[in-house]
Amino acid sequence: MNYAFEMRGGESHIEVHKFRAGAIIIATLLALVIQASFPIHFAQAAVLDLPLMVTIYFGLSRRNPSTGLLLGMLIGLLQDSLSGPTVPLGLYGIAKTIIGYLASSIGARLDTEHPAARFALTAAFFIAHQGLIVLTRRILLAQPEPWFNMHLVAAALVNGLVAVFLFLLLDRLRRN
Amino acid sequence: MIAIPSRHKSLVLLAGVIVLQVLMLAVQIKRDSEGRLIRVWTVGAVSPFERAGSYGFGSIRNAWRHYLALRNTAKENEQIRHENDALKLQISQLQGKAAEADRLAVLLNFRRAHTEVPMIAARVIGAGAGTASLTIELDRGERDGIRKNMGVITPDGVVGKVVEAYPHAAQVLLLTDKDSGVGAMLADSRIQSPVGGQGEPLLAMKYVPNDDTVSVGEHVYTSGMDRIFPRDLPVGTVAEIKPGNPFKQIRIKPAAHLERLEEVLVLLSLRPLEMKNEENPGAAQPSAPGAASPPQAVRR
Numbered sequence: 393m394n395y396a397f398e399m400r401g402g403e404s405h406i407e408v409h410k411f412r413a414g415a416i417i418i419a420t421l422l423a424l425v426i427q428a429s430f431p432i433h434f435a436q437a438a439v440l441d442l443p444l445m446v447t448i449y450f451g452l453s454r455r456n457p458s459t460g461l462l463l464g465m466l467i468g469l470l471q472d473s474l475s476g477p478t479v480p481l482g483l484y485g486i487a488k489t490i491i492g493y494l495a496s497s498i499g500a501r502l503d504t505e506h507p508a509a510r511f512a513l514t515a516a517f518f519i520a521h522q523g524l525i526v527l528t529r530r531i532l533l534a535q536p537e538p539w540f541n542m543h544l545v546a547a548a549l550v551n552g553l554v555a556v557f558l559f560l561l562l563d564r565l566r567r568n
Numbered sequence: 569m570i571a572i573p574s575r576h577k578s579l580v581l582l583a584g585v586i587v588l589q590v591l592m593l594a595v596q597i598k599r600d601s602e603g604r605l606i607r608v609w610t611v612g613a614v615s616p617f618e619r620a621g622s623y624g625f626g627s628i629r630n631a632w633r634h635y636l637a638l639r640n641t642a643k644e645n646e647q648i649r650h651e652n653d654a655l656k657l658q659i660s661q662l663q664g665k666a667a668e669a670d671r672l673a674v675l676l677n678f679r680r681a682h683t684e685v686p687m688i689a690a691r692v693i694g695a696g697a698g699t700a701s702l703t704i705e706l707d708r709g710e711r712d713g714i715r716k717n718m719g720v721i722t723p724d725g726v727v728g729k730v731v732e733a734y735p736h737a738a739q740v741l742l743l744t745d746k747d748s749g750v751g752a753m754l755a756d757s758r759i760q761s762p763v764g765g766q767g768e769p770l771l772a773m774k775y776v777p778n779d780d781t782v783s784v785g786e787h788v789y790t791s792g793m794d795r796i797f798p799r800d801l802p803v804g805t806v807a808e809i810k811p812g813n814p815f816k817q818i819r820i821k822p823a824a825h826l827e828r829l830e831e832v833l834v835l836l837s838l839r840p841l842e843m844k845n846e847e848n849p850g851a852a853q854p855s856a857p858g859a860a861s862p863p864q865a866v867r868r
Contacts, residue, residue, distance in 0.1 A: 431761065461578070461581060461582050466669055469589075480592075480593050480597055482589035482592045482593040482596070484595065485589045485592075493578065496578075510813070532590065
């Protein structure tokens with residue numbers, strides 16, 4: 393077996409996946425590069441948040457809150473760094489740290505291998521992620537941002553859908 | 569098997585990481601008017617304690633001032649009350665002195681304007697003890713050159729004459745006394761007639777025939793015929809005229825404020841004097857009977 397099992401209260405046989413060496417780093421960097429360059433050529437691609445999907449995926453797969461939040465922080469800070477001077481370091485970092493923690497925590501309790509679960513979780517995390525960014529902008533940066541609109545819902549559905557396929561690709565990076 | 573940290577440990581790590589990033593945000597963000605966010609937060613976090621401290625110290629200070637320090641307040645109040653009374657008395661005295669200075673200045677000016685007439689200023693130190701006579705007492709007497717029958721005036725008009733002179737005091741019979749009198753004349757008609765007291769505030773002008781024209785408000789001056797007062801000193805103003813038999817009954821309101829005399833001038837001469845009358849130069853015209861002499865002081 394290339395994966396380990398962990399027993400939790402009331403839960404049984406929840407897998408903690410391991411990945412190939414450098415898989416997380418390469419996937420993260422690739423997601424950031426694509427996220428930074430893809431919308432230049434395809435404006436509609438701006439609704440996608442590939443770094444968030446990577447955070448969610450590895451959080452759900454590794455199922456370790458500490459590593460999940462640290463990975464989320466790292467990806468978020470890198471995204472902040474690539475987002476230009478208008479985005480302060482920590483904006484995405486805070487949001488993705490929390491998402492990484494939540495994904496890891498949920499992944500440790502639920503079976504998240506099913507595509508429907510992945511779709512729903514990604515959509516929900518996307519909305520939560522946007523909510524955290526708006527919260528940070530409003531409270532910490534005093535920047536007025538709308539809490540909710542239909543575009544957000546549509547973007548969440550699109551990200552959920554894309555995540556289903558992306559996660560299948562990322563599954564291939566698991567150590568079999 | 570992968571060792572997974574405890575839930576508590578990961579929560580602490582989460583909190584630490586979030587706080588770290590929030591601080592990082594705060595260091596970077598610079599608000600337009602308030603400076604860097606970290607500074608805003610620091611001030612915002614510290615100022616409530618500063619405010620509380622200030623309020624606390626202020627309360628303690630106020631408590632000390634308003635309650636504990638009240639022990640001395642009653643004593644201070646008493647002291648301040650005494651000082652206030654003393655100051656009120658002092659103000660009253662100063663006001664009196666100022667008024668006195670004003671009156672003395674008037675007297676001095678009057679003396680300077682009539683240097684031809686020897687006179688001395690005296691302070692009224694008392695009034696007659698009985699109601700039978702209207703007299704006042706002066707603080708100057710024989711040693712100051714005051715003699716019996718000398719005239720007493722103020723810049724406003726005739727007051728009376730000295731009836732008794734003592735070494736250091738003198739008694740003056742006021743013009744309103746029923747035994748008092750002064751040679752007078754009406755300013756417009758130049759009719760001469762003695763004016764005497766009646767024991768009441770108004771004087772009486774006697775011996776003016778019913779045929780003569782006298783009007784209310786007409787001024788009355790000394791005629792100099794009594795050989796006590798120089799000519800043309802104000803005596804009073806005609807206040808009331810009634811026909812009589814055979815003479816008019818004319819009441820004169822005294823020119824001098826006889827009811828509130830404080831300083832007077834005593835004419836230091838028993839000889840008839842002549843005064844310049846600046847206020848009523850027409851009264852000194854030679855056409856008036858008994859006014860033929862020039863307006864200089866005349867010694868006979």
